[in-house]
Amino acid sequence: MMRYVRLFGVQLRASTLTLLQYRLDFATEGVLEVFWAITALIPLLVIFGERSSVAGWSFGEALLVTGWFTLLQAILEGAINPSLASVVDHIRTGTLDFVLLKPADAQFLVSTARFQPWRATNVLTAAVVFGFAFHELGRAPSPWGVGAALLLLGSSTLLLYSLWILSVSAAFYVVKVDNLTHLFSSIFDAARWPSSVFRGLLAYLFTFVIPLALMTTYPALALLGKLSPLALVAALAGSVTFALVSRLVWLRALGKYTSASS
């Protein structure tokens, strides 16, 4: 276990050093990221200029969901996407051999291979959105709400990561999936609204199949103190199950790997 913690530190340092070679990139990408996050707020500003609530959510409450969305997107694009996008490359070119030869768990190695900290500027944007949301609501979150939200942050990250591992596992079977990463981000875009916006089939899909509701709406509800303890436990259990399933699928898919050179 200790070894993996140390290994994580080494991998993180390596990405940071690579990154420092491109300092200008860091700045411009960071600014662009914030800019994109702001465009995501425009529809909400227009709608709540006219209405006081949508699908049962007030402006401040909906802002909380958008804040979570921004935060998770920062995590997805800064820590999850870059590493796993390179796995797809490894599989196609056969260089995954070099990863498999190393004396550590392959899933761990490929998942921590690359970070893009400029995407993390949106963690700050998310913090500003949270601040604005609670200013709008006129009250602060309860300590129990914050605790539950932090737990859910962990489970949301785990969910995102597991979904990603599942998509990457598909690369062992169909190889050409760099487009899939794009598709994945597009679907994740739906997590920016409170889940009660969606109706019928989509509502079911986004809760149980691609659990977007668990990722952004539940943590927002937790911060508002509206999430029942039962839902919290169910969300945590659900995400752990999801992670275990994705681990099994990854191991199975890895068995399918036939290096490209042979």
Added chain:
Amino acid sequence: MRLAGTLRALPVMLRVGFADAVAYRAELLVWVLSTTMPLIMLALWSAVARDGPLGRFGQAEFTAYFLATFIVRQVTGSWISWQMNYEIRRGTLSMRLLRPVHPLVAYGVESLGVLPLRVVVSLPVAAIVLAVVGSGMLPRGPGMWALCGAALAGSWLLTFLVSFGIGSLAFYLESSVKVMEVWLALFFVFSGYLVPIELFPPALRTVADALPFRYQIGLPVELLTSAHGWPEALALVGRQWLFVAGAAGAALLVWNGGLKRFAAFGG
């Protein structure tokens, strides 16, 4: 001579573009599927409309508007600025320069070759709109349809020319991909892609009217859903084509200036 040659080459180039699109059809399908934004916006605005209409927009109007947005985005989208960035950096652009056809035409024809497939993809969506909303919102009379055609052609050209111009910036900058991203972000906000322009507060509306973005998506969508009467529609399409002319001039200027700086790598 050069024009005649270009015209003679056109059918073949179109066929090549089409074959290319068919060869990469799976990739195209993934790109289409990843155009989820209009649908995500539709979900949000439908939730708004459930509590009562907003302006002239009720549930049906929002459905028609955003599905039309999806279709217009499919048939007018352009990706050549990424391709140009790649070709300029790798130096493979020199292959294009050797051919006796202006690269602007070559890129344009390649993009047109993909259109049939994109139209095919859009047809089911159009069928869904008609089934759900009915044909009441469609333009009335052949004249209005012709104007819709002009607006669609204008928005295709405008998007293509801007993409070409920004792609040409790669001659000056190492990579103009970020410029394109800034353009895209502004496009998302001001084109009517996320919010129908009509629902903007008045001040923002004036800004959107004066910028080129709404003529890329918003205008054809509005005409397809009969948002404007004749005089207004004519004025807007006129303004769109002014933007097309401006974009053509600017893009060629950037291209011609940049070409002089081009030094093919590894040639």
